[in-house]
Amino acid sequence: MTTLMAILIGCLYAAAIYMMLRRSMVKLLIGLILLSNAANLLIFTVAGLERGVPPLIAKGAETVVGGSADPLAQALILTAIVIGFGVLAFAVVLLHRAYEVIRTDDMNEMKGTD
Amino acid sequence: MSRQFNMRSLILSTGTTIILPLLLLFSLFLLLRGHNEPGGGFIGGLVAAAAIALKLFADDYPSAKALLRVHPLQLVGIGLALAALSSLPSLLVGDNFFTAQWWTLPLPIFGDLKLSTPLIFDIGVFLGVIGTVLTVIFTLVEAEH
Amino acid sequence: MDMSVLIALPVIIPLIIGALSLVALNNHGVQRILGVLGTAAVLVAAIVLIWQTWLNGIKVLEVGSWPAPFGIVLVSDLLGAIMVLLAAITGFATAVYSLKTVRKRFERFGYYPLLHLLLAGVNGAFLTGDIFNLYVWFEVLLVASFALLIQGGERAQMEGAIKYVTLNLLSSALFLTAIGLLYGLVGSLNMADIAVRLQQVEDPKMVTLVAMLFLIAFSIKAAAFPLFFWLPASYHTPQVAVSAVFAGLLTKVGVYALYRVFTLMFTGEVDFTHQILLWMAVFTMLTGVLGAASQYEVRRILSFHIISQIGYMMLGLALFTPLALIGGVFYIMHHIIVKANLFFVAGMMYRLGGSFELKQLGGLYKKHPGLALLFMIPAFSLAGVPPLSGFFAKFILIKAGVEAQAWWAVAIALFVGLFTLFSMIKIWNEAFWKKAPEPAIEVPAPYRNTALYWTTGLLAAMTVAIGIFAQPIYVLAETAAQQLLEPQRYIEAVLGGAK
Numbered sequence: 001m002t003t004l005m006a007i008l009i010g011c012l013y014a015a016a017i018y019m020m021l022r023r024s025m026v027k028l029l030i031g032l033i034l035l036s037n038a039a040n041l042l043i044f045t046v047a048g049l050e051r052g053v054p055p056l057i058a059k060g061a062e063t064v065v066g067g068s069a070d071p072l073a074q075a076l077i078l079t080a081i082v083i084g085f086g087v088l089a090f091a092v093v094l095l096h097r098a099y100e101v102i103r104t105d106d107m108n109e110m111k112g113t114d
Numbered sequence: 115m116s117r118q119f120n121m122r123s124l125i126l127s128t129g130t131t132i133i134l135p136l137l138l139l140f141s142l143f144l145l146l147r148g149h150n151e152p153g154g155g156f157i158g159g160l161v162a163a164a165a166i167a168l169k170l171f172a173d174d175y176p177s178a179k180a181l182l183r184v185h186p187l188q189l190v191g192i193g194l195a196l197a198a199l200s201s202l203p204s205l206l207v208g209d210n211f212f213t214a215q216w217w218t219l220p221l222p223i224f225g226d227l228k229l230s231t232p233l234i235f236d237i238g239v240f241l242g243v244i245g246t247v248l249t250v251i252f253t254l255v256e257a258e259h
Numbered sequence: 260m261d262m263s264v265l266i267a268l269p270v271i272i273p274l275i276i277g278a279l280s281l282v283a284l285n286n287h288g289v290q291r292i293l294g295v296l297g298t299a300a301v302l303v304a305a306i307v308l309i310w311q312t313w314l315n316g317i318k319v320l321e322v323g324s325w326p327a328p329f330g331i332v333l334v335s336d337l338l339g340a341i342m343v344l345l346a347a348i349t350g351f352a353t354a355v356y357s358l359k360t361v362r363k364r365f366e367r368f369g370y371y372p373l374l375h376l377l378l379a380g381v382n383g384a385f386l387t388g389d390i391f392n393l394y395v396w397f398e399v400l401l402v403a404s405f406a407l408l409i410q411g412g413e414r415a416q417m418e419g420a421i422k423y424v425t426l427n428l429l430s431s432a433l434f435l436t437a438i439g440l441l442y443g444l445v446g447s448l449n450m451a452d453i454a455v456r457l458q459q460v461e462d463p464k465m466v467t468l469v470a471m472l473f474l475i476a477f478s479i480k481a482a483a484f485p486l487f488f489w490l491p492a493s494y495h496t497p498q499v500a501v502s503a504v505f506a507g508l509l510t511k512v513g514v515y516a517l518y519r520v521f522t523l524m525f526t527g528e529v530d531f532t533h534q535i536l537l538w539m540a541v542f543t544m545l546t547g548v549l550g551a552a553s554q555y556e557v558r559r560i561l562s563f564h565i566i567s568q569i570g571y572m573m574l575g576l577a578l579f580t581p582l583a584l585i586g587g588v589f590y591i592m593h594h595i596i597v598k599a600n601l602f603f604v605a606g607m608m609y610r611l612g613g614s615f616e617l618k619q620l621g622g623l624y625k626k627h628p629g630l631a632l633l634f635m636i637p638a639f640s641l642a643g644v645p646p647l648s649g650f651f652a653k654f655i656l657i658k659a660g661v662e663a664q665a666w667w668a669v670a671i672a673l674f675v676g677l678f679t680l681f682s683m684i685k686i687w688n689e690a691f692w693k694k695a696p697e698p699a700i701e702v703p704a705p706y707r708n709t710a711l712y713w714t715t716g717l718l719a720a721m722t723v724a725i726g727i728f729a730q731p732i733y734v735l736a737e738t739a740a741q742q743l744l745e746p747q748r749y750i751e752a753v754l755g756g757a758k
Binding site for chain 3: 020025028032035036038039040042043046047072073076079080083086087090091094095097098101102107110111112
């Protein structure tokens with residue numbers, strides 16, 4: 001399973017970078033979305049894939065018995081998703097405004113500040 | 115009003131008048147049960163923001179804006195202030211900064227009511243999320259004009 | 260209540276003030292007063308914090324009483340405290356400068372709340388002892404900077420912002436990836452704890468790989484070679500107060516993160532990692548200064564010089580000797596004040612001369628000799644003319660380079676210093692010395708600029724003071740560098756010192 005996830009994550013990174021290298025602004029945005037998802041999945045995978053073992057302490061016990069899923073990694077992903085959501089929402093608004101001002105979707109036309 | 119929102123549907127509009135208060139109540143329910151069970155300020159805020167977004171789609175932008183009364187950014191401000199201020203009560207009792215404080219409020223009939231700084235923090239998150247989401251949505255709607 | 264709450268104040272004050280000024284969205288008077296008072300309060304807190312850190316050593320605050328390494332800690336070592344103080348000075352200067360320069364239109368779109376949010380993010384990044392928390396603060400300051408950057412909505416701003424946003428989001432994603440891999444490697448997020456556990460990792464190659472990911476992520480944020488293009492494309496587009504606070508603080512957060520990570524955590528394969536840092540530093544210096552030579556717009560010249568200066572700061576870290584780190588810390592102190600001030604002065608040149616283009620400016624020396632003096636001090640300091648702050652900063656670094664026998668780096672650092680002087684003289688000749696071009700640009704009727712003169716004057720005075728009192732400042736930088744070179748102290752303060 002981990003190998004499969006690793007391949008999937010690699011594909012996501014590759015697709016993200018491919019999309020970011022395209023000339024279209026919208027594809028750039030899709031690339032950024034893929035990139036943040038890939039990073040989240042990566043954290044999820046490196047923390048260890050466990051199935052059906054929630055990190056709950058049984059009644060009367062002092063600690064978790066046996067292995068359990070890592071709750072911290074999931075908390076990290078949750079935080080990163082929320083932050084990513086906020087930042088990408090901003091990026092959508094920005095691209096929309098930029099399109100209205102510049103009137104093009106082509107990154108090659110945006111050389112005014114270089 | 116832009117073209118996109120001219121497709122007023124009577125069913126959606128009527129349904130919204132019934133669902134909207136329910137959704138808002140549900141968002142409060144999520145907010146309050148959030149400490150030990152699934153829920154919390156974030157998800158509650160999303161539900162409340164979705165409710166107001168529903169109003170936007172069912173009726174129109176001015177009525178959705180009127181429903182909120184204040185500018186969504188002001189809501190973000192209130193939420194952020196609540197969340198930040200919830201860090202301070204711990205200093206009064208001499209605990210470390212941001213340590214959670216719990217107070218029990220004995221009420222007649224209902225029994226004890228537990229109040230805490232995490233609750234204040236969560237209410238702050240609740241308001242902040244509503245404000246942020248609606249700022250984004252309203253900005254996009256205004257851009258359409 | 261002990262004094263450890265001091266560490267949280269530089270973060271929590273701007274958050275509360277920012278929230279309050281967001282509530283007072285339509286009352287610009289209240290926002291302005293809150294802006295000045297809030298940043299002044301942070302300045303006071305920062306001074307007390309650095310004083311306490313100087314007296315009592317590294318201070319640690321376990322937020323919410325969750326013990327390290329499980330909870331988030333805020334740590335104030337001398338480097339962190341110095342950075343917070345510099346951020347507070349820049350923030351206060353910007354708030355005062357904004358009173359007279361920020362247009363009503365921008366105030367209505369939340370200029371002041373965003374400024375406070377930015378400062379909270381910057382201070383949070385300087386003080387946190389948790390690597391994921393560092394990521395969160397980076398994002399906080401990034402979101403605030405995005406919004407500040409596009410206020411005005413002009414075409415150049417949009418084009419610049421797209422580049423700025425894209426590269427910074429790319430950097431954030433790489434940062435997150437690196438955190439994920441590091442967490443998989445050591446299973447901790449507390450930086451002190453990570454430093455301990457990294458020494459026991461069996462696979463040093465993997466550690467170096469993660470270190471390289473951090474290097475790429477942070478060097479994008481610091482605008483180091485080769486991924487610096489977003490900076491000159493965007494920094495000259497917003498209003499001047501925003502440019503100044505960006506120029507002073509944002510890239511330095513990246514530099515700070517490099518300093519923190521490569522002195523505390525990744526010191527296992529110094530030969531490899533710091534060699535790469537050295538080459539990056541050299542090329543950063545060179546490309547920045549050569550880029551500036553071809554520009555004729557004041558803010559763009561200054562933007563390119565940020566890049567070359569970042570190279571000097573990285574050089575201090577790359578050489579990784581005690582003297583070099585002292586030089587690096589000294590350089591950061593000198594640079595933040597000088598750079599923000601130069602942008603402030605550029606804004607005044609625009610007000611009084613009507614343009615940012617050197618070709619259209621002229622005769623400012625005759626008309627405004629005070630402004631000429633205010634330009635000269637930070638400009639010559641930037642170029643490294645004694646006895647100003649920049650001279651000592653460069654001198655320490657170059658001496659460290661000679662001692663480390665990094666001849667190439669020394670040669671290039673000297674060359675870049677010369678070219679910086681050339682750039683500054685170019686601005687001086689064109690804007691101040693030469694006759695005003697005909698026909699002269701219409702300048703709006705003069706109005707009172709006292710607040711602006713005070714801001715730039717005070718910052719210039721600080722530059723002179725750093726030069727004159729170089730010895731005590733050197734001792735401060737020396738102590739900070741010592742703490743960086745002995746990460747054991749930081750680790751003990753975080754993991755051992757707390758109850």
